[in-house]
Amino acid sequence: MTRSDDAHIHNFVAFSTDGMLIAVATLASDRADRTGEVAICIRADRKHLGVGWELLAHISKYAEKLGLEAIESIESRENRAAIEVERDMGFTVTTDPDDATLVLVRRELGARAAG
Numbered sequence: 001m002t003r004s005d006d007a008h009i010h011n012f013v014a015f016s017t018d019g020m021l022i023a024v025a026t027l028a029s030d031r032a033d034r035t036g037e038v039a040i041c042i043r044a045d046r047k048h049l050g051v052g053w054e055l056l057a058h059i060s061k062y063a064e065k066l067g068l069e070a071i072e073s074i075e076s077r078e079n080r081a082a083i084e085v086e087r088d089m090g091f092t093v094t095t096d097p098d099d100a101t102l103v104l105v106r107r108e109l110g111a112r113a114a115g
Contacts, residue, residue, distance in 0.1 A: 033068060034069045036063050060089065
């Protein structure tokens with residue numbers, strides 16, 4: 001999982017101090033390397049400890065270094081904790097036009113974010 005033959009897919013893992021795998025994340029960019037979609041999965045017993053925040057911050061910096069213009073994620077409207085973290089990190093939240101139970105969160109990167 002941490003290695004892909006596709007140059008547009010980047011995987012990340014997070015371990016606890018005792019070596020337990022506690023989270024995985026993926027950044028998949030479009031073929032033009034303009035926008036990346038982020039997905040993060042955290043063990044239930046490690047949620048609300050800042051793991052998601054740290055992973056998302058790392059992925060945001062990584063995406064910016066890759067030259068991506070924006071990153072985004074699709075969230076269940078019920079996943080309020082994730083949406084709140086994303087809002088705190090500068091993501092905008094809009095309703096998915098095809099499914100009212102979902103929201104699209106998006107963050108502009110680099111020069112686009114600054115201006």
